[in-house]
Amino acid sequence: AQSVTQLDSHVSVSEGTPVLLRCNYSSSYSPSLFWYVQHPNKGLQLLLKYTSAATLVKGINGFEAEFKKSETSFHLTKPSAHMSDAAEYFCVVSHPGSYNNAGNMLTFGGGTRLMVKP
Amino acid sequence: DAGVTQSPTHLIKTRGQQVTLRCSPKSGHDTVSWYQQALGQGPQFIFQYYEEEERQRGNFPDRFSGHQFPNYSSELNVNALLLGDSALYLCASSVLDRAVRGYTFGSGTRLTVV
Numbered sequence: 001a002q003s004v005t006q007l008d009s010h011v012s013v014s015e016g017t018p019v020l021l022r023c024n025y026s027s028s029y030s031p032s033l034f035w036y037v038q039h040p041n042k043g044l045q046l047l048l049k050y051t052s053a054a055t056l057v058k059g060i061n062g063f064e065a066e067f068k069k070s071e072t073s074f075h076l077t078k079p080s081a082h083m084s085d086a087a088e089y090f091c092v093v094s095h096p097g098s099y100n101n102a103g104n105m106l107t108f109g110g111g112t113r114l115m116v117k118p
Numbered sequence: 119d120a121g122v123t124q125s126p127t128h129l130i131k132t133r134g135q136q137v138t139l140r141c142s143p144k145s146g147h148d149t150v151s152w153y154q155q156a157l158g159q160g161p162q163f164i165f166q167y168y169e170e171e172e173r174q175r176g177n178f179p180d181r182f183s184g185h186q187f188p189n190y191s192s193e194l195n196v197n198a199l200l201l202g203d204s205a206l207y208l209c210a211s212s213v214l215d216r217a218v219r220g221y222t223f224g225s226g227t228r229l230t231v232v
Binding site: 004034107 | 122151153158159160161162163166174176208210212220221223224225226
């Protein structure tokens, strides 16, 4: 079974300081992992994805995440927060479906709300 | 290139009614998945359609059903609405293959059941 735990429901940082959003996963398969961001009243936007290539993944808007198999973690970081980063962030694990092992399904974590103070 | 389009954006229904939500996938995508996002929670997988058939399903009752059309667009139907069905319903499109190329999500339909 697949599951995702986001260790903090809320994170508050000051503008210009580093961001760390923590995620642990459980997967029966070699996982594909994603981070999505959701701004208020908007859909989900893909920040970055890990699909068994380099363990350090760079995404959009200066975000990156490191896949650590031994720790089953996929934490999201950014060196310097910007006001526009305030949003809900979701860590997601993808796992193959039952249809010919294709048709991946996504399991989402509970989300972390990032607040950025001026 | 248009992304995923969902309609309507907002909807208010009464308990016991039925509702239909619509989704047009991104151009070139052949698979549509539906997710329910309750307030303050992460999205949960409802089901996935490919080649006009439901291919996989999450832990949702039969009151939730869907359809995919030859042009790959999709509908989500919910019968006998309950207050607990109030949520943001997200549609995601993708290409069905083994490589995980990512999903494109629509902005969702906000359903309120009163």
